Amino acid sequence: MTAELLDIDGIEVRLSNPDKIYYPALGSKGGTKRHLVDYYRTVAERGAILTVLLDRPTNLQRFPDGVEGEEIYQKRVPARRPHHVESCTVTFPSGRTAEALRVKSAADVVWAANLGTVTFHPWPVVCRDTDRPDELRVDLDPQPGTGFAEARVVARDALLPVLNELGYEGFVKTSGGRGLHVTIPIEPKWDFIEVRRAGIALAREVVRRSEDLATAAWWKEERGKRIFLDYNQNARDRTVASANAARKTPIATVSAPLTWDELDDADADDFTIATVPALLSERGDPHADLHKTSYSIQTLLDWFARDEEQGEGELPYPPNYPKMPGEPKRVQPSRDRDRLRD
Structure with missing residues (x-):
């Protein structure tokens, strides 16, 4: 089919192959590229997705042949791109650098969606300072035998009370699958190592209060x-x-922002590219004020230091990282000969 030109806030963006099926389970009635691009146009022009993407280096999870086709996880912005698409420099754990997409407008979001981007993955930093996060992120990831219901219990009954005691406002959303994400806006004063340690301290405290429903075991x-x-x-x-x-997902679910009250009755499968625009119109965006206030993580760093004194220090990094300061051995416990001898 002939490509179309979309006017996105005065910027011309190309839409190619609009009838291509991206979600086969939904077919032509709700699963085409046009449906996906229209969804992103709506949430971008309303500002809902720009709240969390604006001026951030952003990775693109692309499926040019639909969600059942090959996945391209793109960390570098294409060299050939429209004049309105900008980039900013990020540094990887290896020390190498790259130019990542810097989202500046709704047109940037629609342009990326036309490339087959199904999911946007923003860094927890803004482009003016890519070494100091302004978000602390809590990922509640259900393990086999658990699901959304268990993640909700941990978030509501263990995590939320800790955040309240710390004086933090946490912004909760579905992951789009079985889990939940909670974002805490923080002051951009600490580096990634320190913010990660704050995350470890928070996770440990939640585990202690979870009645064995949660774990921080890598x-x-x-x-x-x-x-x-x-x-x-x-x-x-x-x-x-x-x-x-x-x-x-087969039904085109969305990682949907919620209020804490909405979480009680939420069903993750209810939030899709077909339903979320109407929901935003009805009650607005619960994450609209995400960066209105920011918080210190010093108390969490104090908790990490306390735990370290009691024998609980650093935890393993992902396997593709270089050896990090204070990190324990990256050896699966069942294969740790020293541990087995003890």
């Missing part, structure tokens, strides 16, 4: 049927799906 063999608090989502170059981002 190794899968130690997690059991619990909700894993993935502290490594706060490490450099780790990202989560943005709020209001579509996911590659």
Whole structure:
């Protein structure tokens, strides 16, 4: 089909192959490229997704042939791009640098969607300072035998009370799958190592209060049927799906922002590219004030230091990272000969 030209706030953006099926389970009635691009146009022009993407380096999870086709996880912005698409420099754990997409407008979002971007993954930094995060992220990841209901219990009954005691406002959203994400806006004063340690301290405190429903164990063999608090989502170059981002699920679910009251009755499958625009019109965007206030993580760093004195220090990084300061051995417990001898 002939490409179309869309006017996105005065910027011309090309839409190619609009009838291509991206979500086969939805077919031509709701699963085409046009449906996905129209969804992103709506949430971008209303500002909902720009709240969490604006001026941030952003990775693109692309499926040019639909969600059942090949996945391209793109960390570098294409060299050939329209004049309105900007970039900013990010540094990976290896020390190498790259130019990542810098989202500046709704047109940038629609342009990326036309490339087959299903999910946007923003860094927890802004482009003016890509070494100091302004977000602390809590990823509640259900393990086999658990699901959304268990993640909700941990978030509501263990995590939220800790945030309240710290004086933090946490912004909760569905992951678009079985899990939940909570974002805490923080002062951009600390580097990735310090923010990750704050995340570890927070995860440990939640685990203590979860009545054995949660774990911060990095190794899968130690997690059991619990909700894993993935502290490594706060490490450099780790990202989560943005709020209001579509996911590659068969029904085109969305990582949907919620209020804490909405969480009680939420069903993750109710939030899709077909339903979220109307919901935003009805009650607005619960994450609209995400960066209105920011918080110090000093108390969490104090908790980390306290735990370290009691024998609980650093935890493993992902396997592709260089050896990090204070990190324990990256050896699966069942294969750790020293541990087995003890």
